[in-house]
Amino acid sequence: MLTALLFDLDGTLTDTDTLHLQAFRQLLHDHDGRELTQAQFDAQVSGRSNGELFAELFPHADKAQCQALAERKEALFRELAPELKPLPGLLNLLDHARAWDIGMCVVTNAPRLNAEHMLAAMGLQSRFEHVLVADELARPKPDPLPYLTGLQRLEAVAGEALAFEDSLPGVAAASGAGIFTVGIATTQAPERLIEAGAKLVVKDFNDPRLWELIEAMHG
Structure with missing residues (x-):
């Protein structure tokens, strides 16, 4: 039985x-002239929460300085993203879940301002019962806590849920919570998502294998 869908947001x-990547590149260039390659971004930045990430990127900055830098980077991102397109097939999946009375929740390492901005930029701000922001919890992804909290909020159990993730920390978090995790191959190679714990990897929400899985879980 399928009773809950839990979604990462970015990617x-x-x-x-x-x-x-553009926002990070501008921040680092303006701050101290540093460069950031795509490979560095994929390996060190993508999917991580700002708390630990900015402490690592700016080891000589104190907590308040790191927070200010993080806020500046996220403001740059929001300026770059006045409108956003949902991934192909997403709207069909959300409609399907609503028709079947399946609970839906966003579980993200993004700050709340970003999460609210992105959902509004896609016109999806009213489609999810809960938007869980990992920085507001005791531990962010890759810890399972954000996904365990999502299950709790939806009053669901892991065996009746699907999680969707594109990042390695996110896949580790969702699979660590015992949820069948579908990797979305927007930011990482499929084999890396599988290694991190994804049970199925798809390009987007139109993949027939995803819909076969959903039908099987409906019983």
């Missing part, structure tokens, strides 16, 4: 990594 509901 899962919409493909935003290019915009985040």
Whole structure:
């Protein structure tokens, strides 16, 4: 039985990594002239929460300085993303879930301002019962806590849920919570998502294998 769908946001509901890369590049260049390659971004930045990430990127900055830098980077991102397109097939899946009374939740490492901005930029701000922001919890992804919290909010159990993730920390978090995790191959190679714990990897929400899985879970 399928009773819950839990979604990451960046790179899962919409493909935003290019915009985040641009914002990070501008921040680092303006701050100390540093460069950031696509490979560095994919390996060290994508999918991580700002708390630990900015402490790592700016080891000589104190907590308040790191917070200010993070806020500046996210403001740059929002400026770059006035409108966003949902990933192909997403709207059909959301409609299907509503028709079948399946609970839906966003579980993201993004700050709340970003999460609210992105959902509004896609016109999806009213489609999810809960929007869980990992920085508001005790531990962010890759810890399973955000997904365990999502299950709790939806009053669902892991065996009756699907999670959708594009990042390695996100896949680790969702699979660590015991949820069948579908990797969305927008930012990582399929084999890396499988290694991190994804049970199925698709390009987008139109993949027939995803719909076969959903039908099987409906019983």
